[in-house]
Amino acid sequence: MSKPSDLVQGTLDLLILKILALEPLNGWAIGQRLKQVSDDVLQVSDGSLYPALHKLEQQGWIVSEWRRSENNRRAKFYALTRPGRAYLDQETAQWIRLSTAISQVVSLEEL
């Protein structure tokens, strides 16, 4: 029972990386920011977000650092690395390529 209705599968990495390209943030804040910048359309659950963050860090696209959040709580802040930036650009291009093609197909006129 877990169909992603608030996310397109395979785009989570791209979205996280993009959010972090704007500004380093802690995990929880990334989820909030994503929701905010997408006008409440895009939402990600904890159970998806944290594993994704760990994977991204393990692959070297982002680095983490324990700091204090705005509310003085301990939080792990993530920042984009140079390879992460390159990966983001690549994934962005791929997204544009594929989403454009799909949108083109779904908008075909019928006979």
Next chain:
Amino acid sequence: MSKPSDLVQGTLDLLILKILALEPLNGWAIGQRLKQVSDDVLQVSDGSLYPALHKLEQQGWIVSEWRRSENNRRAKFYALTRPGRAYLDQETAQWIRLSTAISQVVSLEEL
């Protein structure tokens, strides 16, 4: 080792349904048509296509009928049903909603 590079996960049903909305086709031809209408961007393998078709038929979105293809070979032709049409419209709306939001996020300007 199977990351979908020629497809966005979760959009296969939508694409198949849309192709069939234009014209009833057999499985193999659906793959060809998809490739054609997307200018070679979107491609689906047999191993993805046929299971998807079976699932779609089982759910009542499409119906099948054995006929002869253009090359006089036996082929199973699929056609969209009324519920399938409704499902297609719904999935199309969902795609537009989500892809628009994602495109909006990835095109945000950085500081």
Next chain:
DNA sequence: CTCTCATCTCTCGGTTACCGATATGAAGGT
């Protein structure tokens, strides 16, 4: 007449990706 090629359908095992449930805990307010 046989051989090969293109067409056409199908299944299985494996991987990736995401979600729901669940656990833990600290800071600040009542």
Next chain:
DNA sequence: ACCTTCATATCGGTAACCGAGAGATGAGAG
């Protein structure tokens, strides 16, 4: 003391897709 919000994390389950493989049939070539 207690509750809410902020914050991180893991686990098991499910959905989706792909690669590899198997097999059948019609057309045209040799």
